[in-house]
Amino acid sequence: MSELSQKEILDTEPTHHEEHIVGPKVYLVIGSSLLVLTAATTAISYLELGVFNAVVALGIACIKATLVILFFMHVKYSSKLTKLTVAAGIFTFFVLITMTMTDYISRAWGLW
Amino acid sequence: MSTIVMLPDQQTASLPKRSYLNEEYGLKSWLLTGDHKRIAILYLISITIFFFIGGFFAGMIRLELLTPPSDLMAADTYNKMFTMHGIIMVFLFLVPSVPATIGNFLIPIMVGAKDLAFPKVNLLSWYLYVVGGILVLAALTLGGVDTGWTFTTPLSTHYLNTHVITAGLAIFVAGFSSIFTGLNFIVTIHRMRAPGMTWFRLPLFVWSHYAASVLMVLGTPVLAITLVLVILERVIGIGVFDPAKGGDPLLFQHLFWFYSHPAVYIMILPGFGVISEVISTFSRKRVFGYTAVAFSSVAIAVFGFFVWAHHMFIMGVSNYSALVFSLLTMLVAVPSAIKIFNWSFTLYKGSITFETPMLYAFGFMGLFTIGGLTGVFLGSMGMDIHLTETYFIVAHFHFVMVGGMLMAFLAGVHFWWPKMTGRMYPEGISKLAALITFVGFNLTFFPQFILGYLGMPRRYAAYPPEFQALNVLSTAGATVLGVGYVLPLLYLAWSLKYGKIAGSNPWQATGLEWQIQSPPLTENFVETPVIDYEAYDYEWLANKTKHEVQTVG
Amino acid sequence: MDSQAIATHPEHEETAHEHPPFLRHHFATVEQQRETATFGMWLFLLTEIMFFGGMFCAYLIYRNWYYPAFVAGSHQLSIVLGTVNTAVLICSSFTMAMGVHSAETRNRKALITWLLLTIVLGCVFLGIKADEYHEKWEKHHVPGLNFSVHDFVRENPAYPDDKPLPLDMADKTQVYFSLYFAMTGMHALHMIIGVSLLIILVARAWTGAYTEGHVAPIENFGLYWHFVDIVWIFLFPLLYLISRHQ
Amino acid sequence: MHYFISPVLWQFLVNWLTHFALFPPEASSIAPYADALYFFLILISLVGMALVLALVTGFSILYRKERNPEATQIEGSTLLEATWTIIPLALFMVCFVWGALLYFRIYNPPTNAMNIYIVGKQWMWKAEHPGGQHEINALHVPLGKPVQLTMISQDVFHSYSIPAFRVKREVIPGRYTTVWFTATQPGTYHLFCTQYCGTLHSEMIGEVTVMKPEDYQAWTEGSTSGMSLAQNGERLFASLGCNACHSGNAGARGPNLAESYATRVQLTSGSYAMVDDAFLRDSILNPTMHTTAGYAPIMPTYQGQISEEGLIDLVEYIKKLNTNYRVQQTLNTSQVQSPVQNQAQSPVASRVQQTAPAASGMVKP
Numbered sequence A: 001m002s003e004l005s006q007k008e009i010l011d012t013e014p015t016h017h018e019e020h021i022v023g024p025k026v027y028l029v030i031g032s033s034l035l036v037l038t039a040a041t042t043a044i045s046y047l048e049l050g051v052f053n054a055v056v057a058l059g060i061a062c063i064k065a066t067l068v069i070l071f072f073m074h075v076k077y078s079s080k081l082t083k084l085t086v087a088a089g090i091f092t093f094f095v096l097i098t099m100t101m102t103d104y105i106s107r108a109w110g111l112w
Numbered sequence B: 001m002s003t004i005v006m007l008p009d010q011q012t013a014s015l016p017k018r019s020y021l022n023e024e025y026g027l028k029s030w031l032l033t034g035d036h037k038r039i040a041i042l043y044l045i046s047i048t049i050f051f052f053i054g055g056f057f058a059g060m061i062r063l064e065l066l067t068p069p070s071d072l073m074a075a076d077t078y079n080k081m082f083t084m085h086g087i088i089m090v091f092l093f094l095v096p097s098v099p100a101t102i103g104n105f106l107i108p109i110m111v112g113a114k115d116l117a118f119p120k121v122n123l124l125s126w127y128l129y130v131v132g133g134i135l136v137l138a139a140l141t142l143g144g145v146d147t148g149w150t151f152t153t154p155l156s157t158h159y160l161n162t163h164v165i166t167a168g169l170a171i172f173v174a175g176f177s178s179i180f181t182g183l184n185f186i187v188t189i190h191r192m193r194a195p196g197m198t199w200f201r202l203p204l205f206v207w208s209h210y211a212a213s214v215l216m217v218l219g220t221p222v223l224a225i226t227l228v229l230v231i232l233e234r235v236i237g238i239g240v241f242d243p244a245k246g247g248d249p250l251l252f253q254h255l256f257w258f259y260s261h262p263a264v265y266i267m268i269l270p271g272f273g274v275i276s277e278v279i280s281t282f283s284r285k286r287v288f289g290y291t292a293v294a295f296s297s298v299a300i301a302v303f304g305f306f307v308w309a310h311h312m313f314i315m316g317v318s319n320y321s322a323l324v325f326s327l328l329t330m331l332v333a334v335p336s337a338i339k340i341f342n343w344s345f346t347l348y349k350g351s352i353t354f355e356t357p358m359l360y361a362f363g364f365m366g367l368f369t370i371g372g373l374t375g376v377f378l379g380s381m382g383m384d385i386h387l388t389e390t391y392f393i394v395a396h397f398h399f400v401m402v403g404g405m406l407m408a409f410l411a412g413v414h415f416w417w418p419k420m421t422g423r424m425y426p427e428g429i430s431k432l433a434a435l436i437t438f439v440g441f442n443l444t445f446f447p448q449f450i451l452g453y454l455g456m457p458r459r460y461a462a463y464p465p466e467f468q469a470l471n472v473l474s475t476a477g478a479t480v481l482g483v484g485y486v487l488p489l490l491y492l493a494w495s496l497k498y499g500k501i502a503g504s505n506p507w508q509a510t511g512l513e514w515q516i517q518s519p520p521l522t523e524n525f526v527e528t529p530v531i532d533y534e535a536y537d538y539e540w541l542a543n544k545t546k547h548e549v550q551t552v553g
Numbered sequence C: 001m002d003s004q005a006i007a008t009h010p011e012h013e014e015t016a017h018e019h020p021p022f023l024r025h026h027f028a029t030v031e032q033q034r035e036t037a038t039f040g041m042w043l044f045l046l047t048e049i050m051f052f053g054g055m056f057c058a059y060l061i062y063r064n065w066y067y068p069a070f071v072a073g074s075h076q077l078s079i080v081l082g083t084v085n086t087a088v089l090i091c092s093s094f095t096m097a098m099g100v101h102s103a104e105t106r107n108r109k110a111l112i113t114w115l116l117l118t119i120v121l122g123c124v125f126l127g128i129k130a131d132e133y134h135e136k137w138e139k140h141h142v143p144g145l146n147f148s149v150h151d152f153v154r155e156n157p158a159y160p161d162d163k164p165l166p167l168d169m170a171d172k173t174q175v176y177f178s179l180y181f182a183m184t185g186m187h188a189l190h191m192i193i194g195v196s197l198l199i200i201l202v203a204r205a206w207t208g209a210y211t212e213g214h215v216a217p218i219e220n221f222g223l224y225w226h227f228v229d230i231v232w233i234f235l236f237p238l239l240y241l242i243s244r245h246q
Numbered sequence D: 001m002h003y004f005i006s007p008v009l010w011q012f013l014v015n016w017l018t019h020f021a022l023f024p025p026e027a028s029s030i031a032p033y034a035d036a037l038y039f040f041l042i043l044i045s046l047v048g049m050a051l052v053l054a055l056v057t058g059f060s061i062l063y064r065k066e067r068n069p070e071a072t073q074i075e076g077s078t079l080l081e082a083t084w085t086i087i088p089l090a091l092f093m094v095c096f097v098w099g100a101l102l103y104f105r106i107y108n109p110p111t112n113a114m115n116i117y118i119v120g121k122q123w124m125w126k127a128e129h130p131g132g133q134h135e136i137n138a139l140h141v142p143l144g145k146p147v148q149l150t151m152i153s154q155d156v157f158h159s160y161s162i163p164a165f166r167v168k169r170e171v172i173p174g175r176y177t178t179v180w181f182t183a184t185q186p187g188t189y190h191l192f193c194t195q196y197c198g199t200l201h202s203e204m205i206g207e208v209t210v211m212k213p214e215d216y217q218a219w220t221e222g223s224t225s226g227m228s229l230a231q232n233g234e235r236l237f238a239s240l241g242c243n244a245c246h247s248g249n250a251g252a253r254g255p256n257l258a259e260s261y262a263t264r265v266q267l268t269s270g271s272y273a274m275v276d277d278a279f280l281r282d283s284i285l286n287p288t289m290h291t292t293a294g295y296a297p298i299m300p301t302y303q304g305q306i307s308e309e310g311l312i313d314l315v316e317y318i319k320k321l322n323t324n325y326r327v328q329q330t331l332n333t334s335q336v337q338s339p340v341q342n343q344a345q346s347p348v349a350s351r352v353q354q355t356a357p358a359a360s361g362m363v364k365p
Helices: A003-010 A024-045 A051-072 A080-105 B027-031 B036-064 B076-092 B097-111 B120-140 B164-191 B204-235 B249-283 B289-304 B317-346 B356-379 B381-387 B391-421 B427-454 B463-500 B538-552 C012-016 C030-065 C067-073 C078-102 C109-136 C169-170 C175-207 C216-241 D007-018 D032-061 D080-105 D211-221 D230-238 D277-285 D308-320 D325-337 D339-344 D346-361
Strands: D114-121 D124-128 D134-135 D137-142 D145-154 D156-163 D169-172 D178-183 D187-193 D207-213 D264-266 D273-276
Touching: A024 A080, A024 C078, A024 C216, A024 D207, A051 C078, A051 C216, A051 D080, A051 D207, A080 B249, A080 B289, A080 D007, B027 B036, B027 D211, B036 B076, B036 B120, B036 B391, B036 B463, B076 B164, B076 B249, B076 B356, B097 B120, B097 B204, B097 B391, B120 B164, B120 B391, B120 C067, B164 B204, B164 D007, B204 B381, B204 C175, B249 B289, B249 B356, B249 B391, B249 C030, B289 C012, B317 B356, B317 D032, B317 D080, B356 B381, B356 B391, B356 B427, B356 D032, B356 D080, B356 D145, B381 B427, B381 D032, B381 D080, B381 D273, B381 D346, B391 B427, B391 B463, B391 C078, B427 B463, B427 C067, B427 C109, B427 D080, B463 C175, B463 D007, C012 C169, C012 D346, C030 C067, C030 C216, C067 C169, C067 C216, C078 C109, C078 C216, C109 C175, C169 C175, C169 D273, D032 D080, D114 D156, D114 D308, D124 D308, D134 D137, D145 D156, D145 D169, D145 D211, D145 D277, D145 D308, D169 D178, D178 D273, D230 D308, D230 D325
Parallel strands: D114 D145, D137 D207
Antiparallel strands: D114 D124, D124 D134, D145 D178, D156 D169, D156 D187, D187 D207, D264 D273
């Protein structure tokens, strides 16, 4: 194995972090689209969509969260390390959920 | 590719004029310090106190189990004893043992930094630890807790009148102490490395602490919220875990073990790091398969999150889920096996000496191998049915935690003691202590495997008389073990004043920490070091020594 | 063996800068200090994800078990208040982001204004939340303290289509409300901590502490505040919206 | 010998040496399987231990400083590392498969097993035999016959452990768990609660007595309380008014329970469920979560009204219910006895009155 490639993978720290100031215009656009999405999700919840009520509502929530993370929290302009950190958090959260669900889903299977 | 390293002449070594120990004086200079080395010493003192409190309870437990009936103390007293033993040893000793003391002291030095990334957070984490410890002592003096350290609901929420809330809060607070320690380590390792200190030049000690820190940061909050829910259930009676209100008590165990299984790795991974350093140093040889050992730590950290339900095979989890968890458990056993073999092969063609830390490290390897292999017994679902909740499991985790982690902790303390204090401890008696610990340990815990297979349940104040012979052996062993633990306390304290001056590199080790004076300066390095050699590079050290001899001569 | 030094934190930058007062001794550069603080904050948020994660996990399980109870429980919440609160919190996130921007552009007055606005919006959120809690108390929906199934075994005037729950299922609304109070309570606790920190930040911003290039505290607090916002972004649909229809 | 040491110590020594256990008795059909796996695991451990020990001591002797003053730096060996990754992995996989097979053997009872109910509470074990024998902290089982334990806890987690049988199962509040065994050796064995359950956890113990079939027969006859569980259940069934709806009549408001056990029913939610002990118990406590398709969710919950023992009686009764004849008989009798009271209980009672006589002759085959 080449040690150099491992270095490249692991050395995610930027040696030079260019100052990136996100302007008020971006904030305004993101803020208002978040408000629009909030209105949308509330409005959609009044429609009868069956299972898709939950899907749509959580989908919109995910979009909103992504917008906040990327722009308000500057992850879009941040180092790979920050992105990895966010990903690690989400990953572990899903480990918790899915591995717990393996029990709850399959409890009714089988004889007891 | 061969190196000869000579031990330095300790007669000529002298204590440096200026060091972190004499930079400032007075209690305030310690209690408000931001220096990671001083905080490490504060931790060392406090965890030692709690270790001996926890040890006292262990002694009482063993004494009670000398005879079959519960005659020394009533059953509820006994229950409080093992609960306090568990809580103190797990949350106030094992989790912070190596990371918060040795790790705190060494990680900044090993990566070539002046301090941890957040010195104030580091101090805060010590204070949180102290608050947690005081809360535990409060629970103890107010009348004790008897839930067992696992806080199983609904027992802990609705069927006990003891100080569960205080103990829960204590663990909550101590948990945040460990979160902040882990956070500090991760940031330091990522951000504070000296020029030239690439990831693959880091000592394995740093790698294993990195892995343990990831577990601390990601696992501990789940325990925190679980305890909050338990406390809320006790205080106001919400019904998340209460079967009477529709909650599932098994969910508590899922969330609890989601932390508490990785916690096992939080406890043992830093120990792995110590062993890597010690074995390499005393065989004067680079650790065999550095990358494999480094990545096996990371693998343990990652897989550690996927296996928790193996604590619950008989608890009524779904059979199929148990199957998945058992399979993953077997996978997580592999990296540990890799480590053991890599350490064994580090000895191959080395130039081995048997100083005290090395003896402890050998003890660790033997006991951890037994502990790890008996873990396979328990991970194997069908066998687990018979063995779980018996003394087999008690013996298993004591082999890993006490035989493994405590041995590693002692190895580390003996290894870095000259660096921390600048003085050596007496060699003969420390070797004797290592031997006594090893013998006492085996005598205490090996009979418990047999007891476990016989079916003796854990947490029993009284037991059927045919188990007595083995229990007497175990108690006798505990006495020996106790001697083995008190001895280091005595001679290490003695060495603070009367020990020989150690010099900066008494073991001729390669780590960055050994290239600076002992005890180190407050700022660790006079100037930022530039690293141009690999970890465990004994040739570099030999060249450096030769060079120094030449320049001095 | 590779003996070439790879410098992760080049030294030459250090010499170029003068040392500002807020640069702590163990950092080489302001840049390093700032990145370190941000990374530390992100790791802390990681722990927060897992902290709330445990409750989200419980929510997922119980919603599948006791779906009718969760529907009936969520029908006791006011969607209007929930939506308003979401909007308030999003606005506060926006003002916070603007605050960070003002700190970066070294505009003291704007910074103080935006931070104060954030405090106000945070307090509005908490006020509405308190009102909702009070209503829950009045309606005997607080599990453990004063819970009664009364509302659930009868018709809900706001939702005429709902059939009254049978007693056994009505009892399970306690699980819903346990989670409701645990989740929103933990969220509100984070808000309270956030507002308290904001007050300190405003006081220090007054002295111009953050408009001289030392933006890290504002930036990192912003991360915390946005995280709390994100938690609410998920709590809102989970608790208020997705169970509107049977 | 005992002239030389103190008599007290002598007594202790004699006591230990005569009551010295190193290996538990193998008293069930599962025990040999468990022990086989145990010895296999011990073998692996011994080999592993011996290997590590040999490597460490061997290298320590060969390469000690006096003998080998110069260390030779070795980077590592991918081949060796792969070896000690793959071989342990393979061994662990064997342990996994073997353990999984054993697990499913222990937790999947055979269909012909006789059922005994266990109720755990702080701090005693109650055993309820279908014939009406009640035991506390004891269990009598026949030799050579598969026995299934259906267990539930009244309060906290307990764990029912019989080391001589190598079986153990958590006893959980609010949910049935099962375990089974076939005893193969007559004798008396330990019964432990192994899950910590509060103050007197260590006194929640008992004895399992394995008896030859004829002795068991005698014991059964000698210790019956006079009423079988099913008979108790029948009384409860009537006194709780279950028979009003579950009368088995064509227009009854509740599903017909006769011969419903071990069938698959469709629920209102559309899913299918197997009618087993757990399903019956849950249906009594949380009826709306288990409403059979085609019936209105009108059954009241009996949460808090029936003890776990009562639930067991009911479950056992419904399990054994082959015909609705006696249900309807009981209904008719109660109407004759107190017609006014039943009238007052309208509409349920009046509805029953209309339908019951017409259907009284209907006997399910």
